[in-house]
Amino acid sequence: MNEKVADLGEFPLIAAITVRLPQGPTVLVGPGDDAAVLAVPGGRIVATTDLLVEHRHFRRDWSSAVDVGHKAAAQNLADVVAMGAAPTALLVALGVPAELTTEWVLGFADGLREECEPLGVSVVGGDVVQADAVVIAVTAWGDLQGRRAVTRAGARAGDVVAVCGRLGWAEAGLRVLSRGFRSPRLLVQAHRRPAVPYDAGPEAATLGATAMCDVSDGLLADLGHIAAASQVRIDVDSAAFEIAGPMRDAAAALGAQPIHWVLTGGEDHALAATFDAAVALSERWRVVGRVLDGDGVTVDGVPYGDSPGHAHFR
């Protein structure tokens, strides 16, 4: 199992990946041709792509190949559900160093499958090329099942802001790993594999969410995208969040403020949405703020004193 991808070669490698990836009933032509062909019963697709680069988005010494497969799938599937759609398929393009083991690549494929299979999502094709570091480009699409798409642009003054899913856990895990620790395991695991509340996206659309996005850059940064697209102000109530025990412990150990991780930590892929205040939300949605006239994002009525989330190219 220490065989290198260069020894196996491209086509045997692709064949070994493909047998690990079951194809669902909407896949009319699966992996192995110039392109895949898929049935799109609703007549509309939701489609998104993300690029993950080794050393920047993951480290092979911090995350297993299976973890990276989970994460690469999850962050794209989260974008699909954040439009109110049910995910249906992935395409995965992979750049790998010639000396990478085939075991790593097959572990990555296993991670993709494990994340996709419970959702009925098929990995319908992809590409494998040589690169100096591992590079992963995932494209995901989904089916709105007759629902309207929930964009970032529909929030209205008077709406409430609600979140579903973890906030700050992946950031806390990253901080823990960065200091050389491997625990608390729950936080480290949250960095390695986001726990995306997939079915909450379609649920929010059905409940009439006026705007929605997944929290990939940090809650305040991502609410800033909704505020900008909707031309409204969003005020977040810092007392609305519950700080989980492992977060509190890790923050104390690292001399950090856990509420800062909650407000600005990315990569948990929670969902943030706005709803008419009259909507009865299920228990997993937590109301954490409100939509007002104006622009920008405030916390407890005032601008946040620190960076609102992940800044790229800085």
Added chain:
Amino acid sequence: MNEKVADLGEFPLIAAITVRLPQGPTVLVGPGDDAAVLAVPGGRIVATTDLLVEHRHFRRDWSSAVDVGHKAAAQNLADVVAMGAAPTALLVALGVPAELTTEWVLGFADGLREECEPLGVSVVGGDVVQADAVVIAVTAWGDLQGRRAVTRAGARAGDVVAVCGRLGWAEAGLRVLSRGFRSPRLLVQAHRRPAVPYDAGPEAATLGATAMCDVSDGLLADLGHIAAASQVRIDVDSAAFEIAGPMRDAAAALGAQPIHWVLTGGEDHALAATFDAAVALSERWRVVGRVLDGDGVTVDGVPYGDSPGHAHFR
């Protein structure tokens, strides 16, 4: 215009890219949200992805940013038409070094647009992240417009093999550039920007092509994929090809055999298809071989003496 992407920042960069990319009427939600939403009138989509890595698939000193945009779009659009579909949309994920100029990125976007616009294809979204070298992942979609998909698996003994488009030109251009030359310009340009016969893909499907693929790895290698998928043998007639003047001249200057470039050169994205021998093909299709019982690919009845095309991870 020597501004670096790190100075401009992610979101202004994305905004500057997006204004360059017009959206067609099937785009229901375009760039700037968690995902794009597209109308799929035919109820089926054709989808493919490719990864291009700087230094391996292109060099910034050999190709302009506009060239790279053309090529990244073209190689994916070629996969779509090779299924018999009309391309409709692209997603483009881009990894760029922080010190890359914004001019390069905007030139790349211009190249994408120039390749897509004549086909009515919209670039509906993407991703921009930081990377050590330029990495480009393109996903392309297309619409079969009611036609059946033409896979690699339908060739039958007795069919003819026909090609449409250039063969060996991109390879010749690459050889010329590799020796430090910049001419013949036609060949160098063929390496930089493939001239894909896009409408020949849907045409072949309408004519009843039994199998088809685009020539990305080299004609013999790609016909090998059809032979394997169709469980047939393909014999190529080396006398059927016309060697263009610039190819003959460059081969003479470099001490190469131009027919070797024609048979094994990749990246021109010509189309190769098999048809029932009774089909009346239009003039741009050139019959270059036939389908027989057996397996593998032969040239003039015998196995080809050299590598059949581009080998990955070697």
